[in-house]
Amino acid sequence: MSDMPLSMNVLELRKLRRILDKVNNHAGKMRKLSDGKLKDKTLLFKKMLKKGVSLDDLLPEAFAVVREADRRVLGMFPFDTQVLGGIVLHQGNVAEMKTGEGKTLSATMPLYLNALTGESTLLVTTNEYLALRDAREMGRVYRWLGLTVASGVTENPNIELKPEDKKKIYASDIVYTTNSAVGFDYLLDNLADSETEKYMRPFGYVIVDEADAVLLDSAQMPLIISGAPRVQSNMYKLANDFILLLTENVEYRLDEEKKNVWLTQVGVDEAERYFSLKNLYDGTHTELVRQLELGLRAHTLFENGKNYVVEKGEVKLLDDQNGRVLEMTKLQSGQHQALEARENVELTPDMRAMTSITYQNLFRMFKKIGGMTGTAKTAEDEFIETYYMKVVQIPTNKPIIRKDFPDEIYTTLPEKLLASMKLVRQLHKKGQPILLVTASVEISEIYSELLLHEQIPHNVLNAYNAAKEAEIIIEAGQKDHVTVATSMAGRGTDIKLGKGVAELGGLAVIGTEKMANERIELQLRGRSGRQGDPGMSKFFVSFEDELVIKYGARWMHTFYEKRKNSSFDKPKKLTSFRVRKAIRGAQKYSDSSGVQQRKSTLEFDESVRVQRELVYKQRNDLIEQTGEFSYDIDQLFEKYIDEFIQRNNTLTALKVARFVFDNLSYKYSGLPAETDCSDSKKIRILLLEICRKELNEKKKTLTDNEEISKFYRLSLLKAIDDCWIEEVDNLQQLRTVVSSRQYAQRNPIFEYHREAARSFKKMKKNVQKQAVQNLLLSTVLENEDGPRSIYFS
DSSP states (O other): OTTHHHHHHHHHHHHHHHHHHHHHHHHHHHHHSOHHHHHHHHHHHHHHHHTTOOHHHHHHHHHHHHHHHHHHHHSOOOOHHHHHHHHHHHTTSEEEOOTTSOHHHHHHHHHHHHHTTSSOEEEEESSHHHHHHHHHHHHHHHHHTTOOEEESSOSSTTOOOOHHHHHHHHHSSEEEEEHHHHHHHHHHHTTOSSGGGOOOOOOOEEEEETHHHHHTGGGGSOEEEEEEEOOOOSOHHHHHHHHTTOOBTTTEEEETTTTEEEEOHHHHHHHHHHTTOSOTTSSSOHHHHHHHHHHHHHHHTOOBTTTEEEETTEEEEBOTTTOOBOTTOOOTTTHHHHHHHHTTOOOOOOEEEEEEEOHHHHHTTSSEEEEEESOOGGGHHHHHHHHOOOEEEOOOSSOOOOEEOOOEEESSHHHHHHHHHHHHHHHHHTTOOEEEEESSHHHHHHHHHHHHHTTOOOEEESGGGGGGHHHHHHHHTSTTOEEEEEGGGGSSOOOOOOTTHHHHTSEEEEESSOOSSHHHHHHHHTTSSGGGOOEEEEEEEETTSHHHHHHSOHHHHHHHHHHTTSOSSSOOOBOOHHHHHHHHHHHHHHHHHHHHHHHHHHHHHHHHHHHHHHHHHHHHHHHTOOSSOOSOHHHHHHHHHHHHHHHOSSOOHHHHHHHHHHHTOSOOOOOOTTOOTTOHHHHHHHHHHHHHHHHHHHHHTSOSHHHHHHHHHHHHHHHHHHHHHHHHHHHHHHHHHHHGGGGGTOOHHHHHHHHHHHHHHHHHHHHHHHHHHHHHHOEEEOOTTSSOEEEOO
16 A cells, blocks of 8 residues: 555656656757747747637647746756646646755746736745745746736835735736735735725636645634724733742643643632632633633743744744744734733734635635645645645656664653754764754754854854844855754755865754654755755654654653653663654654644634635625616615514514614604504505615715715625624634533534524624614715715714
């Protein structure tokens, strides 16, 4: 069974090589063409597509054109292996290409081919530096061939792009951007209240660089746009002060694997004494209970230097996979404020979630996705299940000669530190460059202190100095250089060897602990040995590594307790097969846990996806309307009034008056004296007359049909947006609530979907109510120097 993927890959490569042969057959012809004639091919291809020729039929010649353009413009002629990668990307699959194999150049061919259709064509990468670099360098090729290119991110993060700027960017034939930029732009585009403020085209083709990082590892944290702040609780600091007094396994218990923490009975008693309460859980102290839970989570489930950093008085979240700062991202439901209270920094407002989306559902909206990465084969099943993409391993242009040494395993952290530093001293003594990779900012700082103690000069690359990433990476492959880095150095970094380094053995990658999954580890090893360069990699592991603590077998914890107090002066290496097997098992368990969490995220997000698509479709239908407004306003009034009458079996003059003042008109003077309130038909007619009269008065203040249509559109859009913001925020809160229902033997996903359906039903009624109120209770004022202003109550 283990040979099956390999044989399948061989069959796939045979098919690809047949296409490659066709591309190579065009190479000679393209080389003979003048610059002008080569450029003319773009116009010819577009005409052929209009006549019905398929992209697959165009591929051999179009790839040959780009290949030749790459040679003339960049001075680089793509290897056969790079063309194979480009074919895989065009076919909507994942190309697994090792570090240094030129993924960036491979992408130029499928991007050009798919951009010829005139549909949206994007390349999404993991950070702004790479997006800007590739748009600038590769953009020269596309422009030379007559296509337009833009970058979806700016060099200066303080520059805020306006809708008209973004419209120009996304109107370009090819756009280089980041996963977060395209996600937030999509959400913001669907908050626009007019056609002029919308800027995105329908999603066509996308290539995702570092596909496993973006499509899998980042898929658990949804992108959320926050808006109106909630009323801020004044209990964050109070709860934090109380939490500081508690002891684990006495006042509270912690389940790190399930990321859950709770007060024991002793803890509850202590809380009641501290806050002078008779019963903490009598239902009148819900906000305090919530704050205690948030405080407990902040102190036990989040670690400074690993999950977040404090920079310039701000708590900034870190990406679990690569250690980079997650810009513009905060924890929801008050958890971020609890972290701020823990770190004693100024509390930021707790904002409502206005709209959200996961990367899984974002990228599944594209017509076709191609992915490229150095590590994906181990996750092929998940790619197929989630994105319907196969993973094809592309052979390297030159054989890999890097030496990957077996892990060195120790019982304790101090033993591991001593052993790894011994290797660092040996390698540094002969001048070999070293990339020392840690799993957290905190550990990177510890190694930096150890190196300073040894008087070894070095650079540190972590979340605190990511701005210097490019300069640090350039120096990392030079003789005598030592670079301490978090796993942010594991992706998108191309470390080139300096003069004389190959003779010393190339770059040495030293991992300081076992990573959460095999893919991250392979990415780190792949920083060395690019394009046939020499190199080496070795990982050091201890029983105190987080992976072992969280996912190791029970006997490992017993083994550690017996050996943890042994002498650290002479680290004792563990070599037994049982230990190595257990470490591998812990990594597999961690990886499968990640897969399960991503599946759960996708399942939870299904309700939001369905609701989001319905809401966005309704918004877009309203925004895209031209000419006379086609929505049946009268039917809206009738339905709303009918529901009011059905809810009230016994109508009275007071109930009717209250309904009118709250929903229809502020000018109501009461029912005619002879009106029989028990006659619901007459009441219905009277209420409809009030609606029509109020609306007609509004229409008289508006000059023409265009202004009337705009008024209708804004009234309905505001109703949809206000209610959708409440709904998204409610669903975010709901996810937190239902997760605890598993302890009552109930399926949290089923519970979530059931509650979400009820919530959406309620939201639709609220939209109807608010639309009526916006149409009838709003105020239209004429401005002397501009268009009329509309004020909604």
